[in-house]
Amino acid sequence: MADLDLKSIEKKWAEYWEKEKIFKFNPKTGKKIYSIDTPPPTVSGEMHIGHAYSYSQEDFIARYKRMRGFEVFYPFGTDDNGLPTERLIEKLKNVKSKSMTRADFIDLCLKTLKEITPAFIQDWKNLGVSCDYGIYYSTIDKHARKISQKNFIELFKAGRIYKESFPTIYCPECQTPVAQAELEDKNLGSLFSTLKFKVDGNDLGIATTRPELLGACVCVFVNPRDKRYKNLIGKKARVPLFGHEVPIIADESADIEKGTGVLMVCSYGDKYDVDAIKRNKLQPRIIFSHNGTLNIKGYEGMKIKDARKKILKELEEKGLIIEQKQIEHAVNVHDKCGTEIEFLPVEQWFIKILDKKSELIKQGKKIKWHPEFMFKRYENWIKGLEWDWSISRDRHFGVPIPAWSCAKCRKIIIADEKELPVDPLQTKKKCPDCKSELEAEKQVFDTWMTSSLTPQIASSLAGGKIKIPYDLRPQAHDIIRTWAFYTITKSYLHENEIPWKNIFISGFVTLGGEKMSKSKGNIIRPQIVMDKYGSDALRYGAASSKLGEDLDYQEKDLITGKKFVTKIMNASRFVFMNLAYQDKMPKLCESDRLFLSELNKLVKRVTSAFEEYNYSRAKLETEKFFWEVFTDNYLEIVKGRVYNGNASEKASAFYALYHGLLTILKLMAPFTPFISEEIYQTYFRKHEGRKSIHLEDWPVEGGVRELRHDDKTWAAFLEIIAKVRQRKSEAKMAMNSQIALTLTKEQMKEMEEVISDLRNVCCAREVNEGREFKVEFF
RNA sequence: GGGCCUGUAGUCUAGUGGCAAAAUGACUCGUUUACACCGAGUAGUCAGGAGUUCGAUUCUCUUCAGGCCCACCA
Secondary structure: OOOOOHHHHHHHHHHHHHHOOOOOOOHHHOOOEEEEOOOOOOOOOOOOHHHHHHHHHHHHHHHHHHHOOOEEEOOEEEOOOOHHHHHHHHHHHOOOHHHOOHHHHHHHHHHHHHHHHHHHHHHHHHHOOOOOOOOEEEOOOHHHHHHHHHHHHHHHHOOOEEEEEEEEEEEOOOOEEOOHHHEEEEEEEEEEEEEEEEEOOEEEEEEEOOHHHHHHEEEEEEOOOOHHHHHHOOOEEEOOOOOOEEEEEEOOOOOOOOOOOEEEEEOOOOHHHHHHHHHOOOOOOOOEOOOOEEOOOOOOOOEHHHHHHHHHHHHHHOOOEEEEEEEEEEEEEEOOOOOEOEEEEEEEEEEOOHHHHHHHHHHHHHOEEEOOOHHHHHHHHHHOOOOOEEOEEOOOOOOEOOEEEOOOOOOEEEOOHHHOOOOHHHOOOEOOOOOOEOEEOOOEEOHHHHHOOHHHHHHHHOOOOOOOOEEEEEEEHHHHHHHHHHHHHHHHHHHOOOOEEEEEEEOOEEEOOEEOOOOOOOOOOHHHHHHHHOHHHHHHHHOOOOOOOOEEOOHHHHHHHHHHHHHHHHHHHHHHHOOOOOOOOOOOOHHHHHHHHHHHHHHHHHHHHHHOOOHHHHHHHHHHHHHHHHHHHHHHHHHHHHHHOOHHHHHHHHHHHHHHHHHHHHHHOOOOHHHHHHHHHHHHHHHHOOOOHHHOOOOOOOOOOOOOOHHHHHHHHHHHHHHHHHHHHHOOOOOOOOEEEEEOHHHHHHOHHHHHHHHHHHOEEEEEEOOOOEEEEO
C-alpha cells in the first residue's frame, strides 16, 4: 500500500472532533462524571516535548474513561499570570510593563493572549488531547482574578493570613520576596577568608565567605564545649574595618570543626542568621536595600559582589586577613533567574500553614498517588517546611492583592466580595475609622496562589457542577512541592476537602539520559515529530514507559508507532476486503472461538491495567496481542477459509475478524485516536452507528463460550505453527512451501477440532499421526 | 548528612518468588490475493556480594553506579 497520508487523516479527524463537539462536556447526559484538573501550560509560543508526552498520558485516561461511559470533565486552561507571560508580552508588544499601569498592562496581556492563545492551543488539538476547549480559563482573566481574590478574603477573615515585616527570602535581581519552593541549589566557587577580629587587644580569627556582611555583624558565636574560646564568652569582639563591638555568645550550633570554630552572625546572611538573631533577641543591622545594593557608609549603592571585592581589598591592605582558600559550596538561588538569594526584612503577606503540617500530610495520604512513592516526596517536602507560605510578590504584573492600609491607624482594609476583581491601585478608599485616604497594596499574588485554585476556577466555568474532589490531577513531579502541595493546602483551608481522589505524576522526557534544555541545544520539537511520524506515533511513544519514570526520547519508538499505524490500517483492509457483515453470531469454527476466547482475556487484562492508571501495560498488552496473535497468527489461520471456505466457515471467520479488529481498535483508541477513528469511520460506523469511536462503549468480555482448556489448546496450536515455520526456515524453504506434517498422538488429539485451519496455515498437504513431530517437504 | 527512585540483550524499555520478554540493531532465509513501512528464523541480557527460600532477576541486607528532592552554606 502506498504511504498513508497521515497528516491529512489526522487533520481531518481533529477538525471533525472539534466541529462535531465530540468531547464537549454535557452534564445533562446523566452519566457519572469523571473530572480532570488539567494542568494549565504557560503560553510561551509553542508546546514542548515534555508537554506532548505528559498531556498524551493524561489523555489516555480521559479517553478510556469516556469509553467506559463517564461524562468526562476535561477543561483547558493556560497559566498566564507570571513572569514568563510578562516577558512574552513585553517582547511581542515592545512595551515595558513597569512604564504602564498594572491595569493597563493586564488589559494588554488579555488582549494579546486572545490573539496568540488559539495558535498555541492548536498544538494540543493536533496532538489529539481530548479536552473540551470550550471550557477555557487563563489564570489572569477576570474570572480567575475574582476567584483568587475571593479566596484571599475568605482566608483573611478566617485569620489564616497575616502581614508582617520579616527577614524573608528575597531575590535582589527580581526585587521580590520568593517562596521556599522557588529555591534551587547551585554549586559556586567561593573565597573562604579568615578575618582578624579583636578581643581585649588580641586577634580572633573568624572565617567567612561573605565579608561584605561585616558591617551587618551583630554577634559572634562560639561553642560552649570548645575549650579554646571558653574564656571569651560574655566578652566583646571588635569587627574589623567597621570597628563596632559585638557580643561573644555561647551557642551549641557553632561547629567546633568548621573554620576557626568561631562564626559571625549577620543580619542576614542566611536562614541560620535569622534564627540566631531572633533567638538571642539581637538588634539587626540592615545593610542591604531592596534593589540588592548596600546602604552602609562607604559602600552606598554598590552591588553585593562589588562590595565584597572592595572590602576584601581593604582588608588585605590593612593586613586583616589571616588565611584565604578557595572552596566550592552550594548556595540557594532563585529558580527563575539563578541569582543568589538574600534575606531582607520586607513587608509581606503570608498564609499560615506551619501549624497545619501534620493535617496536610494526612490530606495527602487520603489521595491515591500514582505511582505511590510520589507521596513520599510530598510528605518529605512538608516535613522540611520552615516558613509559612509567602503569597505576596513585589512585582508589577499579577493578580493584585485586594487590600489597602491606613497610614494613620495602621488598619488593614480588605476588598468587599462584591467589588471583585479589584485593583487597589485603581480604587480609592477612605479609612472607616479615621477617614483618611487609604494606601493601596502594591504587591501582587504569587502565581501559585491562583493556580492552586484550578479545580475551583474550572468548576465555576461549568456552573459549579463539578465538585471537589475531582477524580484526577495529572502533573509532573517537579511541581509536587508547589502546584500539588498548594492545591491540597487551598482545598483543605477552604473546603476542608482533598482536591482530587487521584494524582497522576508523569516523568520527564530526556535525550540520551540528559534533561533537554535550550542552553544545551538538545531540544526535540514535537511539531516536527508530529509532522514526520504523526501524532498517533508520538502518543504511542508516550505510552511506552511507566508512569512516573523519566522517558528517554527515542526516535525508533516513533518509527515503531508509525509502523503500528500502517499495520493496523493494512490489517483492516484485509479484514474488510471480502467481509460480509454478520449481524448475529453464527456457529463458530473452533479456531475462531478460541481466538475470541483469547480476546476476552485480553480485554480483561487491559481493562484492569487502565483501572490502575497503568496505561503503559494496557498499550503493551494490546499491541502484543494485535501483532503476535491477530496479525502473525490469526489472520494466517483464517486466510484459507476467507478465500476458499464454505458459507458457514466464512461466516464464522467474518464474525471473529470483525469483532477481533473492532475490539483491538477500541483498546488502542485512547493511544492512537486518529487511525482508530479513520478505520472506525471507514468500516465500522455503518454497523455500529456512533458518531465517533471515542464515543463507543469500551469492549466487554463475553459473547463467546469459553472453556477451561482454551488457553492450552490455543497455545499448542500456535506452538505447532511456530515449529513448522522454524523447520521451514532451517531448511531454507519458503513459508508457503507444501509439507507433510506428522503430529504426535497427543498433539493430534489437541488439534482435532482445528485441523483444517492448521493444514491451511502450514500449507500441509497431509497431516499424519506418528511417533514424533515431523515436517517433510514435497 | 537525610529521604526517594533506578540499574534487565549493542541500544532503549516491559516483567515476574518457578523456562527472562518486546522493540530496534546484527545475522540467515523467504514472499507478492492486508502489509517491503513485509514475513519467518538465529544469536544475545537480570550491576557486585551476602541472607531468607526447595527455588531469588523478583523479597531482605549490603557495596558500587546513576538520577531526583531536602538539609548543609560561618
